[in-house]
Amino acid sequence: MQFLTTEQLPINLQQRIVYQILDTGQIIFQQHEPTEAVFVVECGRVRLVSFSEQQIITHYFVEAGESFAETALFSDTYACTAITELPSRIAVIDKELFQQALRDYPDLTNAYMNQLTYRFENVKLLLELRSIRSARERLLQYLIRRIEPSNRTLTLQRPLKYLATELGLSAETLSRTLSHLEEQGLISRKQRSITLNEDW
Amino acid sequence: MQFLTTEQLPINLQQRIVYQILDTGQIIFQQHEPTEAVFVVECGRVRLVSFSEQQIITHYFVEAGESFAETALFSDTYACTAITELPSRIAVIDKELFQQALRDYPDLTNAYMNQLTYRFENVKLLLELRSIRSARERLLQYLIRRIEPSNRTLTLQRPLKYLATELGLSAETLSRTLSHLEEQGLISRKQRSITLNEDW
DNA sequence: CGCATAGTTGACTACGCTCAACCCTGGTGG
């Protein structure tokens, strides 16, 4: 899956992109603010969160090369708050301009729909996984769905604790569950990669 | 939010829609099968599920008037299995024809992206809610997000047990939690509608 | 070498699930 990048945009739009250089912990936009732009993380990392009185819920980490707030195009307000996790360089693409570009460039529309579809399926998968009570089963299903069929291995790009939040588990439970699965010979671990041993 | 309906399609595509009349419990398509079409429930209800050895996970109920498997357009295989929950009439729209229509009718593309965006935000909300451990908080957040600001009331279209699965709670826990909130005066209930009493 | 962060392990707790019994409602048929 290729993410939407600034290079894919028509030249005249590329020229009108604004870049923001941000430090760690800076807010790019807040939930409920009127939408004005969509964004691409050129480098760094952005965290998307929702606030409520008692809780802060992180629901996605946007890595370098990924776009975010794409749904701003069709809503009046942002559905979450975006904060930089690292010093980051962010491309800001004006909403109106982007909409115009979508009208003018069918290929861009196609790439955009493709990406939106991909994201949607992704979130749906995570939601499905949350319906599985047992940490063990949830983790196994995640591995099954995410693993390269060729080498039966998943290489993690980020620390385990990110995987834990993605799965809706505490880091401790994930650690324990991985250990158990390893003891039982169902998986092997080596640094950042996890291999499924048995056939399913 | 208006869902994609068959009436919104260009006439020449409408004429090529095939209709399936199905009884309860019939399979429309299976996970991993190659995608051939997108669908609209004209009447009845469809349940989207995922299978795995131990579990069956229902992740959405498609009501009359809603489309489903829209993401089939951009994937080679279906991401879930669709089963009728009631006797249903289903419109089957060939994938290739629909893609052609998207290319030819920008308004349709717009409606499609709009719907996809809406669905995406919807699923994201549910995923966020699952990050909230406490049944009480999860339910409150759900209510806050779903309620009409005008009358502070949410009217349920379906039995409570559906709400329970949407929230990832057992029906019993949901029932208890609602009772507690009512005792504490935070909400009022009347038949199928729930009203938030206090200001937030 | 020292610090910060990630990961692991242990003990305890709490919350929601499960199972079960029961109530309530609406629909159906005699």
Next chain:
DNA sequence: CCACCAGGGTTGAGCGTAGTCAACTATGCG
């Protein structure tokens, strides 16, 4: 008109699993 039934909803008791808190180890980086 009542009897019956099915499904949804409510309530109770007990259990189990994942969270929490804490201490400790491992790893990486300046």
